[in-house]
Amino acid sequence: MTDPITVLIADDHPLFRKGLRALLQTMPEVEVVGEAADGNEAITLADRLRPRLVLLDLQMPGVDGLAAIRQLTAPGTDRRILVVTMFADDDSVFAALRAGALGYVLKDTEDDEMTRAILAVANGEAIYSPAVAARIMAFFAGHSAEPFPNLTASERNVLQLVARGLPNDAIAARLNLSAKTVRNYVSNIFTKLHVASRAEAIARARDAGIN
Template sequence: MSDPIRLLVVDDHPVVRNGLLGMFAGDAEFEVVGEAADGAEAVAYARALDPDVVLMDLRMPGMDGVAAIRKLAALEIRAKVLVLTTYDTDSDVLPAIEAGATGYLLKDTPRAELLRAVRAAVRGEAVLSPTVATKLLGQVRAPAKDDLSKRELEVLALIAKGATNREAAAQLFISEATVKTHLLHLYAKLGVSDRAAAVATAFARGLLR
């Protein structure tokens, strides 16, 4: 049996933290290794406990979630950050993704979907709730559908070969956050909402061979 997925739960409300602990309790596939009540604690615990995934609230006193995500990226903490928040406003979503979050879910996400999202985050896959994905695509939608930049095509080609965001970033000497931004832009230009559809559409239109 493989080792459990190690989780750090970050939220300033004890009731929310307890609820999340309850979701993962009794499932041998997951282990909650720590809890934090703000961004500063999240960074400290992530460094000390080496979790696989950090479930990160955004609006917290002191250091907020976006600042904590940026700090974790700057420290090159290996943990994937999965935002779990009540808010899906434009001012919350895009900064969190650009800071380096692997995914963005709302707190009303059903348990089964949350567990799937954590598994996907460990694999380096982007996870977005449907309303969040729609908002992101609306923000970055460009009028020219097929006018992909050279860098967007490079990212798309690597994704088509099965590269994760981290692997694509390493090969192109850019950050994972930049890869995510390129992906969001090319999704909008191609009129799709995920990696598989982007690759399929790109092959159909002759953008990839």
Template sequence: MSDVIRTVLVDDHPVYRDGLSVLLSSIDGVEVIGTASDGAESLEVVARLKPDVVVMDIQMPVMDGVEATRRIVAQHPQIGIVVLTMSEDDETVFDAMRAGARGYLLKGARQDDISRAIRAVAGGDAIFGPSIAARIGEFFVGTISKDSALPFPQLTPREREILEMVAVGRSNQQIASSLYLSPKTVRNNLSNIFGKLHVAGRTEAVIAARDAGLGA
């Protein structure tokens, strides 16, 4: 990724989409290179422009944002998806995360919050608005309280290995060196781990891992 974060906006409301485009274009290091008015159109725009980040609405005609996110992540796993929507019900939030979104903000979020989310997702991290993070935390607490013969069965063996190393305090560079992986591959695996565990970042992932007995 270059120093400039190439971004595509997907929203079916033209006034909001155009306003958001102007807002993001005013941020240093962020360039809006394209827009789409629904999920189906976003697939074409993303395939053609190959952005670093897609800012995605959820409720849209033709194809909703969850399905569009799922297809984009499947076809272009290096692209980060930030959901920016009015929907904050649990089902929508977790559907978007399961589809591969690494950020989730509500419309009305401040410019600084949107900018921070775009930068975080472009760097391979996951980030969520305060109310969304709280909801994820509640789900997370309920999830880790359940007994399981194998902690986090939703993780691949490689993801579990990386999570164990994170739990004992290894940095991304140390993990990459130990497992003979590129730092980018480690970041991508961590993003997948955050999404699968429904945690907002590295700190919550470490807590989850240690509570499950990893890294002890």
């Protein structure tokens, strides 16, 4: 027989802990080794009980969930963290993943999905609630697209040369445009990027990887 998946539940709501424990008790491969009502207790119990998996809420008294995740996943530890929370906003999701959580599910997740998430994270897989997964996909889709999508192709070409430090007359010569046309493009770029100067436009462009 393989060793059971040892689990620590960390949540400041007793009724939710009770419900989660009841679900875990239906899973023969899982053993609940403890419950914590705040972040400090979660860290203390995890150090003492050495669970393989910690089911953790983000908002708890004392040490908050994010700080707890960072300590629970510090170098030299072998704990997996599944966040179980009510918060699906981008800031919470990405902060938890950056802190070291392997999975992220919402408290209203159906029992079969919660069971699947618990087993997956315990075995080292990353898993998210559908709503959270959709946010992650949307985030990376947005970041893989070209910066400043409101710029036209011509404006983008001009911005690239602006970012290289070329003055308008040099840009006009490079693109075979009139000086007046380049000035119009630059004016449009300033408006669309919400900047008031060439230096600001260059900074925005370079921050977005245009150079």
